[in-house]
Amino acid sequence: MKNLSFLLLFLFFLVLGLLGPSMSLCPMDEAISKKINQDFSSLLPAAMKNTVLHCWSVSSRGRLASCPEGTTVTSCSCGSGCGSWDVREDTMCHCQCGSIDWTAARCCTLRVGS
Template sequence: MKAAVFLLFALLVPACLTSAQCLIDNVIDLKVQAAISSIVSSTLAKAKLLCQDVSARGALVSCPAGYKPTGCACGMGCGSWDIRSDSTCHCQCGGIDWTAARCCKIGVE
């Protein structure tokens, strides 16, 4: 039985290598391309921004693992902040009472 399969592909594979238009290649290619083009859009449709807020007392708060801060809010009406180590919101006004981070990642909803 293995011999039969080998014989079949001994015929097919060299034909693919020598012919510009290989039939079995084309059949598979077309099927794969058709399947993939529908997958590309459905994959992107499933991809969502997943976000959450975290807050803490003081001038610093970090996002959970895997999440990135996209913006920060501060107590005392303060709008001066920066992000440290790509993960932590830092409010700059003196004596700040609370700091919050808006944290997002890409995920499947």
């Protein structure tokens, strides 16, 4: 009887010992935040390598050319050798010279790779 009681007490403290380390993991929050921070620092540059600036040209007859919604005009090109242009309403190229036969807008957007 006495032996059994000692055994049980021994087992009990063994259990407490097993519990101990897992409880010392706290503050869990901090540990996980640290881990998220570390992983983020390596994941982001890797993911950004797949994020590229993608640009293409949209041409139209006349002195106006528009980029599709969700894209940005980075430049315009004009017929008749003209280099004077402005961007209207954020998405429309307007060539200013006298007689313009065509206008092209350079349209860009960010593309997130897989």
